[in-house]
Amino acid sequence: MMVFKKSIPRRTFLRGLGTTLALPLLDGMIPAFAVGNDAGPVSRFSIVYVPNGKIMDKWTPAATGAGYEMTPTLEPLRAFRDRFLVVTGLDHNAADPLPGEGATAPHERAAGTYLTGVHPKRDGHVGTSIDQLVAQELGKQTQLASLELGLHNPDVVGQCEKDWNCAFLNTLSWKTPTTPLPSENQPRLVFERLFGETSSTDPRQRVARMRKDQSLLDSAKDSAASLMRGLGPEDRNKVAEYLDAIRDVERRIQMAEAQSARELPRLDRPAGIPSSFDEHAKLMFDLQVIAFQADLTRVTTFMMGAEQGNRTFREIGVPDSHHGLSHHQFIQAKIDKVSKIDLYHSQLFAYYLEKLESTPDGDGSLLDRMMVQFGSGLSDGNEHLVQNLPVLLVGGRSMPFSGGRHIRVPEKTPMTNLYLSILDTLGVPVEKFGDSTGELNLLSI
Numbered sequence: 001m002m003v004f005k006k007s008i009p010r011r012t013f014l015r016g017l018g019t020t021l022a023l024p025l026l027d028g029m030i031p032a033f034a035v036g037n038d039a040g041p042v043s044r045f046s047i048v049y050v051p052n053g054k055i056m057d058k059w060t061p062a063a064t065g066a067g068y069e070m071t072p073t074l075e076p077l078r079a080f081r082d083r084f085l086v087v088t089g090l091d092h093n094a095a096d097p098l099p100g101e102g103a104t105a106p107h108e109r110a111a112g113t114y115l116t117g118v119h120p121k122r123d124g125h126v127g128t129s130i131d132q133l134v135a136q137e138l139g140k141q142t143q144l145a146s147l148e149l150g151l152h153n154p155d156v157v158g159q160c161e162k163d164w165n166c167a168f169l170n171t172l173s174w175k176t177p178t179t180p181l182p183s184e185n186q187p188r189l190v191f192e193r194l195f196g197e198t199s200s201t202d203p204r205q206r207v208a209r210m211r212k213d214q215s216l217l218d219s220a221k222d223s224a225a226s227l228m229r230g231l232g233p234e235d236r237n238k239v240a241e242y243l244d245a246i247r248d249v250e251r252r253i254q255m256a257e258a259q260s261a262r263e264l265p266r267l268d269r270p271a272g273i274p275s276s277f278d279e280h281a282k283l284m285f286d287l288q289v290i291a292f293q294a295d296l297t298r299v300t301t302f303m304m305g306a307e308q309g310n311r312t313f314r315e316i317g318v319p320d321s322h323h324g325l326s327h328h329q330f331i332q333a334k335i336d337k338v339s340k341i342d343l344y345h346s347q348l349f350a351y352y353l354e355k356l357e358s359t360p361d362g363d364g365s366l367l368d369r370m371m372v373q374f375g376s377g378l379s380d381g382n383e384h385l386v387q388n389l390p391v392l393l394v395g396g397r398s399m400p401f402s403g404g405r406h407i408r409v410p411e412k413t414p415m416t417n418l419y420l421s422i423l424d425t426l427g428v429p430v431e432k433f434g435d436s437t438g439e440l441n442l443l444s445i
Contacts (some may be wrong), residue, residue, distance in 0.1 A: 023239065024238060024242050026239070027232065042138070042141070042295065043369060043398075044138070044298040044299070044366070044369060045299050045300075045370070045426055046288065046371075046372045046373070047300070047372075048304065048352065048373070048374045049301070049375070049376065050345045050375070051303070051307045051309045051378075052107075052305070052307070052376070052381045053381030053382075054342050054378075054381070055335055055342055056379050056380060058072045059073045060088055061086060061088075061406040064088075064405075064406045065405055065406065066405050068405075068406040073339070073342045076347040076349075076350040077346060077349065080350070080357075080403075081404055082404040083367070083404075084392055085403055085406075086392055086406040087391040087393060087418065087442075088388065088406065089388055089411065090389050090391055090413055090414070091388065091389070092117070092387075092415045093386065093387070093414065094119045094414075095110050095113035096109070096386060105160075105168075106378075106384035107307040107384075108120065108165070108308075109386075110377035110384070111169060114172055114377035115130050115173065115174070116130075117414065117416035117434015118434050118435075122164040124165035129172060130422065131299050132173060132174060132181075133433075134146075134298075134423065134428055135299040136428070141295075141298075142296060144296055144297040146173065146181070147299070147301075148181045149183055149301070150185050150302065150304075151185055151277070151281060151303065151304055152170065152303065152306035152309055154171070170183060183303050186273060187249075187272060187274075187283045191253055191287065194290065194291055194296055242293060242294075245290060245293075246290060248286075249290065253272055256273060256274040256280075277313065277315060281351075285351060285352040288300045288302065292359075292361075292366050293359055293361070309323060313341055316340055316341070318337045318340055320334075325337050325341070326338060327381065327382050329382065330382070356370065356372075364397065367396050368396040368397045368398055369398050370395075371395055371396070371399055371422060373392070373422075374393075376390050377389070391418070393418075393442075400425060407442070414434070414437055416433050416436035417436050419433050420436050420438070420439045420440070421440045
């Protein structure tokens, strides 16, 4: 057997006019007997957030340990049961109102505290969020330190309820205690941020390409063909599948833009947001998968709605406002509708996990080398409770905890104790985070 140390550089790009495409991890990028960061697996962290709380008795298993029965809201995730932990009993007491604040702005406080563990001040001061602490470390090796996405309109700025800063409703990510990172909801802008040339590209050329429905990949086809000639069969298949995935996402974005152009003819540039919530969510999930696959970022946050959001869900037979329904006042018909929304969110999250699991990464899948958090900043939306939060933690096979369990933590355990453990697992150890009191050892519970 002959062994060569020559390999393709990990940071290999396909370039074209206005295009820079990073490649996924290929066998040819790992030289025999390689050591160091480029040869080994990387860690990734993804947060998926749903607003307005959940119907907790449809979410929380009755039994703890490995033998629990799947609940209605968790049922769509059954295929990943052995990969996730349901964690019950975590509190975000820092989101409770301080003396003099009254009961105002419960959604602002819940979302502002969710990833920071710090009580927000109404003028827009909170704390650095966990995703940004992770991004400071994992982002050293990637084009983008982190990616912040959402399905809501992020343009609502200024002051919201009782002069509270609107940023608390629209984003979870805080680069510093006073610097929120806005969520992007337009697939086209996310796509171009990932793959478009950012230096001196003439915007007129991009607009012309869009008007001709020309794929961004077309300008890089010569570069791709040259690369493919030097690859082995397995790597050629990986690159082909990756480029097909990018082309599919771009095609769906173009279809959404064409639809938006028909509906809103006065706009010079279509918003390009699919009319279907389902398609919008799946596009944004697919963009995250591609970004992870190409190692463009290792940290994402995704809001499936703004906190206090009033989106309706006619596609599943719920024409009522989500936020309005969350204040169900124990009316069973309203509770049933919120349960349908919760189930829908779980089904879409399952789509994300399926994509991560089916996308190769080295000798495994993307999901194998990730930690994914799914949950909400409220438990009971009717009462605005920030105790006993719904938390699901999905760990790849390389993560140091075993899934398939429902864990009930001791009473009054801060959510930030879990964050300390996540930070340590991802190689970003800190002594204290927010209102933490110590790490939550998921292996010993």
